[in-house]
Amino acid sequence: MSIATHLPALQVVVPLLAAPLTVLLRRPGLAFVTAVAASWLALAISVALALQVAGSGAINYAIGSWPAPLGIEYRVDALSSLMLVLVTGIASVVLPYARGSIEREVPAAQHYLFYTMFLLCITGLLGIAITGDAFNIFVFLEISSLSSYVLIALGRDKRALVAAYQYLIMGTIGATFIVIAIGMLYLMTGTLNLADMGRRLATVNGTRPVLAALAFLTVGVSLKLALFPLHQWLPNAYAYAPSAVSAFLAATATKVAVYVLLRFYFEVFGQSQVFGRLPMEQMMLVLALAGIFVASTIAIFQTDLKRLFAYSSISQIGYIVLGVSYASVTGLTATIVHLFNHGVTKGAVFLLLGIVVASTGGATLARVQGLGRIMPWTSAGIVLAGLSLIGVPGTAGFVTKWYLILAALEQGQWWLVFLIVASSLLSLAYVWRFVETAYFREPRTDIVPAAVPLSMALPTALLLAAVVVFGLDTTYTVDPAMRAAQMLIGGPR
Amino acid sequence: MTGPEGLPGVIGHFSYFVTVFLLVAGLFIVIARGNLIKKLIGLGIFQTSVYLLYVAPGKLIGGTAPIISESYKVYSNPLPHVLILTAIVVGVATLALGLALVVRIREAYGTIEEDEILLQEASPASGAD
Numbered sequence: 001m002s003i004a005t006h007l008p009a010l011q012v013v014v015p016l017l018a019a020p021l022t023v024l025l026r027r028p029g030l031a032f033v034t035a036v037a038a039s040w041l042a043l044a045i046s047v048a049l050a051l052q053v054a055g056s057g058a059i060n061y062a063i064g065s066w067p068a069p070l071g072i073e074y075r076v077d078a079l080s081s082l083m084l085v086l087v088t089g090i091a092s093v094v095l096p097y098a099r100g101s102i103e104r105e106v107p108a109a110q111h112y113l114f115y116t117m118f119l120l121c122i123t124g125l126l127g128i129a130i131t132g133d134a135f136n137i138f139v140f141l142e143i144s145s146l147s148s149y150v151l152i153a154l155g156r157d158k159r160a161l162v163a164a165y166q167y168l169i170m171g172t173i174g175a176t177f178i179v180i181a182i183g184m185l186y187l188m189t190g191t192l193n194l195a196d197m198g199r200r201l202a203t204v205n206g207t208r209p210v211l212a213a214l215a216f217l218t219v220g221v222s223l224k225l226a227l228f229p230l231h232q233w234l235p236n237a238y239a240y241a242p243s244a245v246s247a248f249l250a251a252t253a254t255k256v257a258v259y260v261l262l263r264f265y266f267e268v269f270g271q272s273q274v275f276g277r278l279p280m281e282q283m284m285l286v287l288a289l290a291g292i293f294v295a296s297t298i299a300i301f302q303t304d305l306k307r308l309f310a311y312s313s314i315s316q317i318g319y320i321v322l323g324v325s326y327a328s329v330t331g332l333t334a335t336i337v338h339l340f341n342h343g344v345t346k347g348a349v350f351l352l353l354g355i356v357v358a359s360t361g362g363a364t365l366a367r368v369q370g371l372g373r374i375m376p377w378t379s380a381g382i383v384l385a386g387l388s389l390i391g392v393p394g395t396a397g398f399v400t401k402w403y404l405i406l407a408a409l410e411q412g413q414w415w416l417v418f419l420i421v422a423s424s425l426l427s428l429a430y431v432w433r434f435v436e437t438a439y440f441r442e443p444r445t446d447i448v449p450a451a452v453p454l455s456m457a458l459p460t461a462l463l464l465a466a467v468v469v470f471g472l473d474t475t476y477t478v479d480p481a482m483r484a485a486q487m488l489i490g491g492p493r
Numbered sequence: 494m495t496g497p498e499g500l501p502g503v504i505g506h507f508s509y510f511v512t513v514f515l516l517v518a519g520l521f522i523v524i525a526r527g528n529l530i531k532k533l534i535g536l537g538i539f540q541t542s543v544y545l546l547y548v549a550p551g552k553l554i555g556g557t558a559p560i561i562s563e564s565y566k567v568y569s570n571p572l573p574h575v576l577i578l579t580a581i582v583v584g585v586a587t588l589a590l591g592l593a594l595v596v597r598i599r600e601a602y603g604t605i606e607e608d609e610i611l612l613q614e615a616s617p618a619s620g621a622d
Contacts, residue, residue, distance in 0.1 A: 032572075137577050142583045146590055153594060158601035162610055165594045169523060169532060172587050176540055179580060183547050186573075 004472035007052075008061035008074040011045045011084060012127050014038050019119040025322025027242035028111035030097050035115040039122065046126075047086035053081045054480070057381050060132070069193035076134035079336065079374025079484035083129035083259050084438055086340055090347050091122045097351055097459040098233065098244035100452070104358045105156050105242045114154060119247070120147040125256045130174060134182045134192045134268075138175065141224070144256070145171045152241040162238035166220040170223055170233040177220030178260075184213035185191040185268070190403060196262065198268045204348055205273050214274065217264055225257035228291030238310035246306060251347035258320055262335070265324070273425045275327045284325035291318035294350060296426035300433060305356070305363040308430055309349050312389055315427070318340045322420075326407045334403035334477065340477050341396035341470055348463035352381045355456055359449040367407040377457075379438045381464050386431035388467045390422050395471040399478065408430045508549035515542035527607040529598065541582045545575040547580070609620045 003010075022031035022393035053059060071326060076084070076241040088336035095118065102114055116309050128137055148189060149171070153164035159441070186192055188209050189200040204210060219230070232252075238246045263273045274280050292315045301310035323335030330415025354362045355378050360367050372379040388395035408416040515538055524537025551573035559568040597603055602610050 052578065095563055114551065137580070139579055142587070146583075146586055149590060149594070153597065161594055161598045161601055161613060162614070165529065165591065165598060168587065168591050169536060169592065172540070173520070173523065176543055179543050180546060186547075187550055 004048075006061075007045050007049055008059060008076055008130060009040060009063065010012060011049065011130055012074075012123055014042050014045065014249060015119045015126065016123045019116050019123065019146040021409055022112055022115045022119065025042050025242075026112050028108065028115075030336065030447040031112035031115040034097050036092075038119060039088060042122065042126065042351055043085075043088040043092045044089045046081070048420075049076050049479075050081040050085050052076075053078060054483075066231060067192050069196035072136055073132040073193060073195075074130050075195070075463045076130060077484075078487050079262065080129045082340065082480050083186075084126060084334065084485060085127065086255065086343050087122065087125045087252045088344060090248060091118075093463055094251075094347065094351070095457040097247075097354070097456050098242075100381050101244045101354050101358060102154075102242055104111065106154050110154060110443065112150070116232075116243075117147040117150045118245075120247070121151060122146075123185065125252055125345035128256050132192055132194050132231055134185065134197060135463040136470065138179050138182060141175055144173060144253065145224075148245075149252060151245040151249070152237050154245070155240040155242050157240045159236065160240035163240045163415055165231075167237045169232040170230075172231075173219045174223030177216045177223070179211040179276060181217035181220060183219060184216070186347065188213070194263065194268055194318075200272065201268065201273070205233045205270070206277055207254075210269070210273070211278070214269055214278070218261075218280075221261045221264070222287075223258055225254045225321075226314055226317055228287055228294060228314060228318065231291070231295070231317075234314060235307050235310040236315065238350070243350060243357055246310075247347050247350035247354065250287055250310070250350050251343040254313070255343050257371050258317075258324075258335070258339055262324065262332070266332075271327055271489065281325050288318040288322040288325060291315060291321070292423045293426065296423060296430060300426070302367050302430075302433075305368065305434065306350070306353055307321045308433065309346070309362060312427065312430060313342075313346055315423070316346070316389065319420075320399060322401075323404060323407065326411060327489075328407055328410060329482070329485045329489050330403055332488055333408055333482045334400055334482035337403060337474075337477050339399040340481070341388070341400050341467075344463055344466045344470060345385050345396055348460060348467055349382065349389075351387065351456075351460040352378055355452050355460060356382075358456065359452050360447050365437050367444070367447060368434070368438055369441040370438065372439040374443050374447075374449050378452075381460065382434060382438075383431070384464055385467060386427075387472065390427045390431060393471075394468065396467045396477075398471055399474055403478075446457055508545060510598050511550070512545045515545065516529045516538075519555075529595045529605040529607060530592075533595070534586060536591070537584065537588055539578070540587070543579045544580060544584075 018034050019273050022034050025031050025034060052078055057149045058075060061074040063072045063074060092127050094336060102111060106114055122145050124140045124147065127140030127143065145258060149168045150168060153161055167424060185197055186203050189197050191200060201210065238250055256289050273341055295314035295318065297481050300311045300313065302308035307412045320338050323331045323338065331397050335483050359375065388397035391397040391401035401424065404420055408420065495500060519535045519539030523532050523539060526532055526535060552571040553567055553569050556567040556569035559567050559571060585589050602613055604610060
């Protein structure tokens with residue numbers, strides 16, 4: 001019973017302690033087992049927390065028994081529990097896959113460090129999702145960012161180094177903007193506890209420092225979540241990172257940044273402040289639409305599949321932000337569901353591309369000619385995940401599009417419905433690029449695909465199954481997302 | 494416009510002006526310079542300016558550390574200092590990682606100038622298939 005009350009702390013502590021353990025163990029096999037055990041344990045904890053939250057409401061946990069707002073508080077509510085499950089779930093699937101994948105992509109001497117960095121990245125992302133303290137968010141953000149720079153730099157292509165460097169520069173600017181915003185909010189309110197900050201801000205709302213903080217926060221978080229036009233770091237980072245890292249980061253890192261945005265917009269500043277005083281709705285709407293259309297169009301012209309789907313990620317982030325711009329329960333439900341659905345879908349895509357890389361040596365369009373005949377299962381998987389990106393009924397992506405369209409109709413914006421459908425055609429175009437190359441070209445004779453271990457195939461199949469299951473049964477995605485959206489729209493606590 | 498203690502604006506808000514100057518100068522270096530090391534130096538200045546943003550308002554002239562005693566009435570706020578201690582550690586780690594990456598980039602490309610690296614990446618001989 002005593003353990004159960006400390007689950008919120010253990011959620012972060014388990015991967016945090018497992019990280020140095022992998023360094024001490026050193027042997028890649030032992031490090032691998034530790035990392036997988038830690039991520040599965042974290043998944044179990046997050047599921048237990050989610051059930052607890054669904055059953056009996058939000059959990060507040062005072063670190064070291066110092067009560068909030070003076071002490072640091074961990075808070076698990078409908079939204080954060082969903083993020084915890086997403087991060088730990090994706091990590092639990094990607095880590096078993098990673099072993100076979102990094103054997104082909106990362107020098108053996110660095111394998112144990114790969115697991116260390118991976119665990120630290122999980123720690124950071126979980127910390128952001130669970131903490132109720134503004135400065136804590138920054139610290140965890142930097143833990144996850146620094147470890148993800150290292151993970152990206154582990155890619156075997158030398159361009160991975162430059163990609164990691166660029167991400168480091170952009171990411172640090174973004175994180176520093178977030179600290180500036182938190183600093184200004186602290187100066188105005190004298191508290192760092194998010195809930196307390198939200199309450200106290202009500203008295204100083206609309207003052208210039210608060211508006212400046214809002215601006216800094218928006219730009220900083222937008223850099224982190226790769227909102228168009230602040231997305232430049234993303235394509236190279238995803239394209240040249242080791243496949244397992246691309247899959248994990250694409251599925252979780254940008255999503256957690258969106259979570260930070262939601263948390264600050266709706267619980268700290270409050271909806272009336274963000275959307276009432278400034279034309280944020282229109283700004284986000286324009287940036288989201290520009291992101292969707294520009295990134296999808298660029299994706300069509302890519303020759304490397306990893307880059308193609310990286311640009312697709314930027315356009316999908318456009319849909320996520322589009323949902324935020326409605327500032328309605330339906331819009332936010334679409335956002336939160338898409339965090340989850342796109343995380344699962346894009347995770348599956350990059351795991352599949354990892355299999356392609358592992359067996360054919362690269363994922364350029366020139367290399368995957370006739371892949372449909374050489375590797376029928378993998379190709380079919382990419383097509384299935386592609387259908388989810390387009391938003392075909394029966395896949396997870398459809399659920400989001402459905403709620404986005406509902407939200408647009410709620411506000412009577414017919415033209416937006418038209419744009420959402422039109423943007424799906426663009427997604428169809430870039431997915432078709434793969435279909436055309438893989439199914440309508442003769443296979444290359446000079447490439448003999450190597451066999452792929454079951455440890456890579458199984459996690460991928462699991463995520464693909466999730467894409468279909470979450471497309472058909474929305475009980476476990478839409479219902480919690482709607483609860484979270486209602487909580488956010490409820491305003492500052 | 495008057496600052497705290499009734500000083501005229503510029504002097505009263507002296508620390509803020511310094512902060513903003515360093516902030517903009519650092520960001521400018523990051524954007525304008527092509528040398529990867531100089532970019533990191535700019536990034537360092539940019540981050541350091543934020544330390545000032547936190548620490549300066551926490552200090553009250555004549556204030557002491559928060560000691561509960563009859564003889565002390567005016568306290569400085571220690572919390573920003575503690576926060577910035579954490580931020581400094583993060584900054585050092587970022588700088589170290591950035592420099593490590595630059596070393597690796599130098600080994601791989603033979604240069605630390607951004608335009609030369611981009612030129613090498615654009616040329617077909619860079620090993621892309």
